[in-house]
């Protein structure tokens with residue numbers, strides 16, 4: 488199986504300057520190739536092949552000698568990345584590739600030539616030399632690629648993708664008894680069909696408050712000033728802290744769920760409905776759900792377990808087990824009683840149970856979820872705390 492390991496790097500000043508040049512060159516080549524491919528796409532209606540781009544890159548390097556000063560493989564790798572981005576655009580109908588910005592995380596990917604010396608705590612990068620690194624965990628297996636990056640707060644990392652030759656375990660059989668449904672929301676991060684509720688981490692609110700203050704301060708600074716750069720770094724550091732603690736929370740939760748259950752059923756979030764809302768809290772929640780799903784899926788694969796994702800518009804918090812559909816349930820009502828069968832419902836727990844139910848119906852019958860599609864308001868309106 489492929490596994491990724493991430494290590495912090497501590498380059499010297501000289502190495503930092505070099506890596507920054509390396510990132511700049513990778514970004515330059517990527518943007519140059521994207522511009523070239525876009526022109527071709529606009530004028531001829533098709534993309535440019537990797538082969539063509541490789542040939543053009545050789546010519547470009549003769550025009551721009553400074554491209555020779557950095558390692559060449561990450562430059563070629565930039566073309567591989569662009570090629571993948573175009574494949575996603577053409578085949579999977581994902582967004583059109585975007586230009587890489589100077590701001591944000593910078594990176595360079597090395598397909599080979601990287602060496603690791605565990606005992607000395609150093610990592611070798613072509614043309615940059617041995618860089619001090621902290622190896623939190625060792626791995627065994629074959630290195631596929633190494634991606635070196637600089638995050639907005641200024642820290643450097645190396646992500647090592649390793650093929651460890653281990654086999655994917657046989658999947659355990661699925662039963663409704665060993666399955667759990669999870670309803671993702673803004674009020675609670677996830678509510679389980681067992682009735683358990685996992686709130687959003689408590690620290691989130693105070694960090695968001697600090698972030699707002701910093702952003703307000705940032706808006707008042709003069710462009711290009713030292714103070715502006717300083718506050719930008721502070722904001723980046725805070726974002727990083729939020730991201731790290733969130734990762735921690737999500738890892739614990741996803742591991743715990745897959746340890747307890749064989750199948751985890753969640754909803755495919757209505758992403759299109761979500762992006763209309765731009766508040767920070769929602770953006771963070773939304774990316775949290777996406778990351779949660781990603782973690783569940785790869786961890787399920789590691790352990791031979793299952794994740795079932797159901798379609799978007801299942802009317803899950805309004806549909807009673809008896810079949811009664813509560814059309815008039817206001818968003819503010821967190822609980823309701825079924826007039827037909829008398830059952831009492833907590834709407835989030837009901838939603839989680841319906842997600843589990845639908846996940847098995849979809850799976851068993853191959854049919855789409857029952858209920859009344861389209862009846863459901865978009866997620867952002869629905870999840871108001």
Ligand SMILES: [Zn+2]
Pocket residue numbers: 807808809810811825826827828829830
């Ligand atoms: Zn009922």
